[in-house]
Amino acid sequence: MTAVWVTVAAVGLATMAIKAAGTLLVGDRTLPPRAQAALEHLAPALLAALVVSQALGGSGGGFAVDARLAGLAAAAVALVFRAPLLLVVTVAAATAALVRALA
Amino acid sequence: MRHPTRPSGGPGYLDGVRAAAPIGVAAFAFGVSFGVLARSAGMGRLAPVVMSLTTFAGSAQFAAASILAAGGGVAAAVAAAVLLNLRYGPMGLSAASTLEGPWWRRALTAQLVVDESWAIAQRDDGRIDRHLLVGAGLLLAVGWVGGTAVGVLAGDLVADPASLGLDAAFPALFLALLVGQIKGRSRLLAAVGGALIALALMPVAGPGVPIIAASLACLVGARCS
Numbered sequence: 246m247t248a249v250w251v252t253v254a255a256v257g258l259a260t261m262a263i264k265a266a267g268t269l270l271v272g273d274r275t276l277p278p279r280a281q282a283a284l285e286h287l288a289p290a291l292l293a294a295l296v297v298s299q300a301l302g303g304s305g306g307g308f309a310v311d312a313r314l315a316g317l318a319a320a321a322v323a324l325v326f327r328a329p330l331l332l333v334v335t336v337a338a339a340t341a342a343l344v345r346a347l348a
Numbered sequence: 349m350r351h352p353t354r355p356s357g358g359p360g361y362l363d364g365v366r367a368a369a370p371i372g373v374a375a376f377a378f379g380v381s382f383g384v385l386a387r388s389a390g391m392g393r394l395a396p397v398v399m400s401l402t403t404f405a406g407s408a409q410f411a412a413a414s415i416l417a418a419g420g421g422v423a424a425a426v427a428a429a430v431l432l433n434l435r436y437g438p439m440g441l442s443a444a445s446t447l448e449g450p451w452w453r454r455a456l457t458a459q460l461v462v463d464e465s466w467a468i469a470q471r472d473d474g475r476i477d478r479h480l481l482v483g484a485g486l487l488l489a490v491g492w493v494g495g496t497a498v499g500v501l502a503g504d505l506v507a508d509p510a511s512l513g514l515d516a517a518f519p520a521l522f523l524a525l526l527v528g529q530i531k532g533r534s535r536l537l538a539a540v541g542g543a544l545i546a547l548a549l550m551p552v553a554g555p556g557v558p559i560i561a562a563s564l565a566c567l568v569g570a571r572c573s
Contacts, residue, residue: 337513
């Protein structure tokens, strides 16, 4: 039980520090233009990496190809038809559930 | 994404809540499954809920609980979780300029940064909208912590989120928000770079490393802008 609480405390404190580090270090200073330009490109870079890792990542690392990929493909089709976010996410989940039910 | 505008112009907290609602359902379901996993890992009832409240980051919590369950030890569990959460360093940095108030309030607001709230709060100009971040973050926190509580107390009553396809909701959300982010060559380049770095590192590096390394692709995009 103690091991559990030590883990909970250590992970919690470390995560809170990581999340707060940016604002505590930068404060209300304006970043130099180069750093600002880099941060404006962080969203596409990280979002693309999150798509890849959430769609293809295995539970212990590496790749795992499963129904998530079918869900992502369905979401891509929905996006081509300019579906709203709610519909895109729902179509992805429904497709993955259907593929799993049939498999 | 379009948001209904307030009299003052930008989106409000409620717009963030609304934008996060579809993924909030998935966050709740995975909160339940974290609660179930954590209980079966011998974490008891209170510790998983405290962890969801303080760490508030799904993948790191699943990793820590699985390692504890497998007898991997505290150091391995903490190291894996911290590695998975390192990506909140650059994310928090990108949100820094939009947070307001004294240092403790900014540090507290920064706790609402998770992948989904950060992604939803992206503005077209590459900056973060504080109202969207707070609204989306609060809804996700309620779903995640509430789900964990339900999971530790009544986990057997709830269906496996994977059988409902809810694990496919997350990549779909990030893809939809990514499409809105790709404006111009330099952002496209950053996206392709991020995806390639993640793909290249996933088979060889531990969980968490591919995503934190992919953030370096923002430097490539910035050079070409």
